[in-house]
Amino acid sequence: MRGAEPAIVCDAVSRCFGERLVLSSLTLAVERGEILGLLGPNGSGKTTTLRILATLLQPHGGSARVLSYDVASETMEVRRRIGVMPERPSLYERQTVEANVRLWADVHGLADPGEAVGRALQFVGLEDRRREPVGSLSKGLKQRVALARAIVHRPPVLLLDEPSSGLDPLAAAAMENLIRGLAGEGTAVLLNTHRLAEAERLCDRVAILREGRLLHLGTPRQVRAALLGHIVEVELAGAVDLPVRRAIESFPAVRETCWAPSAIRVRLTDSERDTPELVARLVSAGARIIAVRPAGDLERAYLELMSQPLPGSLAA
Ligand SMILES: Nc1ncnc2c1ncn2[C@@H]1O[C@H](COP(=O)(O)OP(=O)(O)O)[C@@H](O)[C@H]1O
Ligand SMILES: [Mg+2]
Incomplete structure (x- = not known):
C-alpha cells in the first residue's frame, strides 16, 4: 500500500457520454473503515462513479485512485484491491452458491480458494445453502451471494x-449489518442507494449528486442541518413551566422558539454544537426530558434539495 491518502479518492473526476457531461468534476474521498453513501436521482451519475473506480470506465477529466493506485493507469493493482457488487450482479443461476463464489476466488488466483469461499459464505450466513443452485434462492439471499463473491479475496x-x-x-437489514461488519473490520465502503433511511443509519457520510454534480457532502446530520435548518425538538414529561422558558430564552444560541404544551421546537445557531448545552440548561432548570431529536430526517432534506433549482442552471 502506498502513501497515506484515503482509501478512495476522486479528484475532480469528469466523464462524458457522447456530448453529455454525466459527471462533472466530482471530488470526494473515503477513509478506511468509512461508509460513504452516494445518493441522487436516477441518472445522476452514481453508477458511473462506481464504474470509474472499478476500472470499468475511464475518467475523461481529473483522476481517481484506490489505495493510491490510479484507476486509469494501474488497473490491475486497483482490481486486486476492490470488491464490486454491480447494479445487476450476474450470477450463474444454475450453478451452486459455492461454485459462483469459487469462480471469483479462482479469478483472483487465491492460494487457498476453498478456505476463502468457506469464509465468505460463513460471513454472509450461506454456509448451509452452499450446495443449492443460486436460482432457487430468494432475492435477498442472491444479493448475499453477490456480496460473498465481492469479498472472497478480502478486498x-x-x-x-x-x-x-x-x-x-x-x-x-441483514445486508445493512453485513456492510457495517465489513466497515468495522476496516474496509472502505462506497455504496449507492435510494434508501434514505438506510443511508442515514448506515453511512458515516453521504454525498448527494444531481445531474453529475456534487451538491452536498457530509454526515447525515450535517446534510440535514444544512438543508432543513438547525431545528431541534425537545419533548418533556409534563408542561413547559416558567424556569424552562427562561432557560431557553436566556440561551444565546437559540434563534427561534415554538412552544407546545409539553414540547419545544428551537432553532439553534449550530445544532451539533449547541444541543448539549441546550439540554444541560434545560436539565438544570428542572425539565424532565423524554426525547431530544433533530427535526426532519435525511429523506426530508433530500426532497428539499431536489425541489430547489440546480445552482447555475437556467431555471435558477
Ligand atoms: N454506457 C453509457 N452510454 C451512454 N450514456 C450512459 C451510459 N451509462 C450511463 N449513461 C448515462 O449517464 C447518466 C448517468 O448514469 P448513471 O451513472 O447510471 O446514473 P445513476 O446510477 O445515478 O442512476 C445517465 O443519464 C445515463 O443515461
Ligand atoms: Mg445506478
Whole structure:
C-alpha cells in the first residue's frame, strides 16, 4: 500500500457520454473503515462513479485512485484491491452458491480458494445453502451471494451499487449489518442507494449528486442541518413551566422558539454544537426530558434539495 491518502479518492473526476457531461468534476474521498453513501436521482451519475473506480470506465477529466493506485493507469493493482457488487450482479443461476463464489476466488488466483469461499459464505450466513443452485434462492439471499463473491479475496475497498435494492425490510437489514461488519473490520465502503433511511443509519457520510454534480457532502446530520435548518425538538414529561422558558430564552444560541404544551421546537445557531448545552440548561432548570431529536430526517432534506433549482442552471 502506498502513501497515506484515503482509501478512495476522486479528484475532480469528469466523464462524458457522447456530448453529455454525466459527471462533472466530482471530488470526494473515503477513509478506511468509512461508509460513504452516494445518493441522487436516477441518472445522476452514481453508477458511473462506481464504474470509474472499478476500472470499468475511464475518467475523461481529473483522476481517481484506490489505495493510491490510479484507476486509469494501474488497473490491475486497483482490481486486486476492490470488491464490486454491480447494479445487476450476474450470477450463474444454475450453478451452486459455492461454485459462483469459487469462480471469483479462482479469478483472483487465491492460494487457498476453498478456505476463502468457506469464509465468505460463513460471513454472509450461506454456509448451509452452499450446495443449492443460486436460482432457487430468494432475492435477498442472491444479493448475499453477490456480496460473498465481492469479498472472497478480502478486498480493503468495496464498491456496492444499490446493495439492498429490491430487498424486503428483513433482507435489507441483514445486508445493512453485513456492510457495517465489513466497515468495522476496516474496509472502505462506497455504496449507492435510494434508501434514505438506510443511508442515514448506515453511512458515516453521504454525498448527494444531481445531474453529475456534487451538491452536498457530509454526515447525515450535517446534510440535514444544512438543508432543513438547525431545528431541534425537545419533548418533556409534563408542561413547559416558567424556569424552562427562561432557560431557553436566556440561551444565546437559540434563534427561534415554538412552544407546545409539553414540547419545544428551537432553532439553534449550530445544532451539533449547541444541543448539549441546550439540554444541560434545560436539565438544570428542572425539565424532565423524554426525547431530544433533530427535526426532519435525511429523506426530508433530500426532497428539499431536489425541489430547489440546480445552482447555475437556467431555471435558477
Ligand atoms: N454506457 C453509457 N452510454 C451512454 N450514456 C450512459 C451510459 N451509462 C450511463 N449513461 C448515462 O449517464 C447518466 C448517468 O448514469 P448513471 O451513472 O447510471 O446514473 P445513476 O446510477 O445515478 O442512476 C445517465 O443519464 C445515463 O443515461
Ligand atoms: Mg445506478
